[in-house]
Amino acid sequence: MKKLVWCMLFAGTLALPARTALAQSRPLVTEDPETVPAGRILLEGGFDATRDTQFPASGLTGTLWRIGTFGLSFGVSSIAEIQLDGGIRNRLSIVSTNPDAPLASMLTVTGSTTSDFEDLRIGAKVRVVSETETRPAFAIRFATRLPNAGNESGLGLDTTDFHFAFLGAKTVQSVRMVGNFGFAILGDPVRGDRQNDVVEYGVSVARAVATGVELVAELNGRFSSRSGEAPVGTGTRSMLRAGGRVTRGQVRLDGALLVGITTEDPSWGMSAGFTWVFRAFSVQ
Secondary structure, X not given: OHHHHHHHHHHHHHOOOOOOOOOOOOOOOOOOOOOOOOOEEEEEEEEEEEEEEEEOOOOEEEEEEEEEEEEEEEEOOXXXXXXXXXXXXXXXXXXXXXXXXXXXXXXXXXXXXXXXXXXXXXXXXXXXXXXXXXOOEEEEEEEEEOOOOOHHHOOOOOOOEEEEEXXXXXXXXXXXXEEEEEEEEEEOOOOOOOEEEEEEEEEEEEEEEEOOEEEEEEEEEEEEOOOOOOOOOOOOEEEEEEEEEEEEOXXXXXXXXXXXXXXXXXXXXXXXXXXXXXXXXXXX
């Protein structure tokens, strides 16, 4: 029932009347096709906390704190940006363990908590079609996740993934709607000769309710295309986010509640942070 109510609230925001909306950023993870202007840097920072977070490869479950999450987007031309995303520290307060998990024997955790760096993601986004009054904007994005978090902490998989997506967005008066659709190649943390190809998706909406104030919501996740059981840690996932953000000048503050949809997702959580766009260099 709780998840049904959240889904109804998310759908209800789509029907709100419209005025002017801004492009997407935190606390949403669905990518907007618009890119950072040339010569500018978009800096994002914040933290997330999620309860009942599962790490099926290591067998750990608990409350995960993602402290010092960051995103850097460099506007390298009028249509392209380079992206760097990660986190300074992930800390899990362990509630339960599964000694039969495939990578449980590699753990070096001795107490009730474990921590590690977050995996780093490097990518790029290229806008191929600009938005007009009658046409949405479209872009492509590709990224690679690097294995910075280790198996020993229980928070990493020591695998490298590849992601590719098509992005689209349209603003109708005060409502901006964004959609992502693509695929990812996820490595199997147990067998080095196997992978799982998953379909990734995201749909988000942002509505301006006052000058510099927006309500936002999204559904974002992935669907495993493998028949039968997916390799551990690569299965179907989906998360609903709903919150708001306030913009003052070049700085935007945000906050959101998170609700997991599948049985492998966290039950619920929260996110808060900021976004700052500033001029950093010249593009010839």
